[in-house]
Amino acid sequence: MEDLKSKYLGLIAAASDEAAIEDVRLAALGKKGEISLQMRELGKMSPEERMVAGPALNALKDEINSALAAKKTALADAALDERLRSEWLDVTLPTRPRRVGSIHPISQVTEEVTAIFADMGFAVSEGPQIESDWYNFDALNIPGHHPARAEMDTFYTHRAEGDDRPPHVLRTHTSPVQIRAMEAQGAPIRTISPGRVYRADYDQTHTPMFNQVEGLAIDTDISMANLKWVLEEFLSAFFGTKVKTRFRASHFPFTEPSAEVDIQCQWNNGSVTVGEGNDWLEVLGSGMVHPKVLAAAKIDPSIYQGFAFGIGIDRIAMLKYGIPDLRAFFDSDLRWLRHYGFSALDVPTLHGGLSR
Numbered sequence: 001m002e003d004l005k006s007k008y009l010g011l012i013a014a015a016s017d018e019a020a021i022e023d024v025r026l027a028a029l030g031k032k033g034e035i036s037l038q039m040r041e042l043g044k045m046s047p048e049e050r051m052v053a054g055p056a057l058n059a060l061k062d063e064i065n066s067a068l069a070a071k072k073t074a075l076a077d078a079a080l081d082e083r084l085r086s087e088w089l090d091v092t093l094p095t096r097p098r099r100v101g102s103i104h105p106i107s108q109v110t111e112e113v114t115a116i117f118a119d120m121g122f123a124v125s126e127g128p129q130i131e132s133d134w135y136n137f138d139a140l141n142i143p144g145h146h147p148a149r150a151e152m153d154t155f156y157t158h159r160a161e162g163d164d165r166p167p168h169v170l171r172t173h174t175s176p177v178q179i180r181a182m183e184a185q186g187a188p189i190r191t192i193s194p195g196r197v198y199r200a201d202y203d204q205t206h207t208p209m210f211n212q213v214e215g216l217a218i219d220t221d222i223s224m225a226n227l228k229w230v231l232e233e234f235l236s237a238f239f240g241t242k243v244k245t246r247f248r249a250s251h252f253p254f255t256e257p258s259a260e261v262d263i264q265c266q267w268n269n270g271s272v273t274v275g276e277g278n279d280w281l282e283v284l285g286s287g288m289v290h291p292k293v294l295a296a297a298k299i300d301p302s303i304y305q306g307f308a309f310g311i312g313i314d315r316i317a318m319l320k321y322g323i324p325d326l327r328a329f330f331d332s333d334l335r336w337l338r339h340y341g342f343s344a345l346d347v348p349t350l351h352g353g354l355s356r
């Protein structure tokens with residue numbers, strides 16, 4: 001019996017899976033198992049022999065059974081341990097780094113400009129990029145024969161054969177939004193209109209599509225002095241310092257008088273710096289809104305007057321962030337976007353100090 005015991009306990013210990021355990025069970029305790037056969041022998045024994053062998057065999061059977069059960073549990077535990085080891089996941093690890101996109105300098109600067117003018121009480125208005133000839137030109141006192149039309153390198157849309165209405169245009173400036181805003185709101189009004197504009201022009205500081213922000217302030221007591229204050233206030237808030245500007249008398253059909261503003265800068269080995277050097281970059285046009293423009297927008301010029309301006313967003317973005325070539329803004333070169341782009345969390349606010 002001792003031999004049987006050590007044989008089967010040894011086999012159980014050596015079994016490496018459930019099937020092997022079952023084989024051991026059948027060999028020991030199955031119908032024809034070695035221990036089962038021994039149990040059958042009990043019948044042939046004398047009562048005295050049986051009194052000794054019976055309990056001993058039963059004890060052996062119990063011992064083998066519990067060894068089988070224990071081994072089964074141990075194998076299941078080992079299998080679970082192995083699974084836990086191989087399928088283990090550390091949920092406290094940081095996620096894999098992912099390339100996040102960046103905010104384009106034009107978007108960033110548009111937000112900066114909006115924050116500054118909002119602080120001075122200007123709302124934001126918008127108009128369509130495909131504009132009628134009336135809003136883009138006529139209402140702004142640029143009639144059909146006016147040289148400004150030719151100078152603007154306008155993109156015209158196509159009209160069907162025999163349709164002699166003037167073609168729509170890709171707006172050449174944001175000034176038509178002045179008219180739309182005055183029509184919609186009347187006077188008094190204080191609003192800016194940022195957006196895309198289009199002209200057939202291409203060099204280091206010109207692209208066929210670029211961005212402007214229009215400004216408009218109309219009331220009963222607005223003067224050129226207010227215009228100058230607003231522009232200087234804007235420029236120093238935007239550049240974060242007092243920048244050197246040059247106000248030049250100029251001419252626009254939609255303003256009288258008119259002024260253009262340049263900013264002092266220097267181009268140096270592929271970079272541009274504000275506030276030094278002998279170069280001037282024109283960044284905006286402005287003036288007192290022409291009475292004919294007010295009248296075109298159904299505002300009485302004998303009661304109301306005001307100023308307007310149009311700023312080149314791309315221009316001031318180039319100057320503030322030292323970007324020498326405007327064309328790169330629209331090349332969608334990922335290296336450029338990563339270099340000049342802004343973090344999505346870098347939201348421009350006045351109290352946050354805009355962007356540096």
Ligand code: DAH
Pocket residue numbers: 172173174175214215252254255284285286287288307308309310311
């Ligand atoms: N629309 C002009 C341009 O695109 C800029 C401009 C000049 C806008 C004077 C104005 C203004 O509102 O008063 O060149």
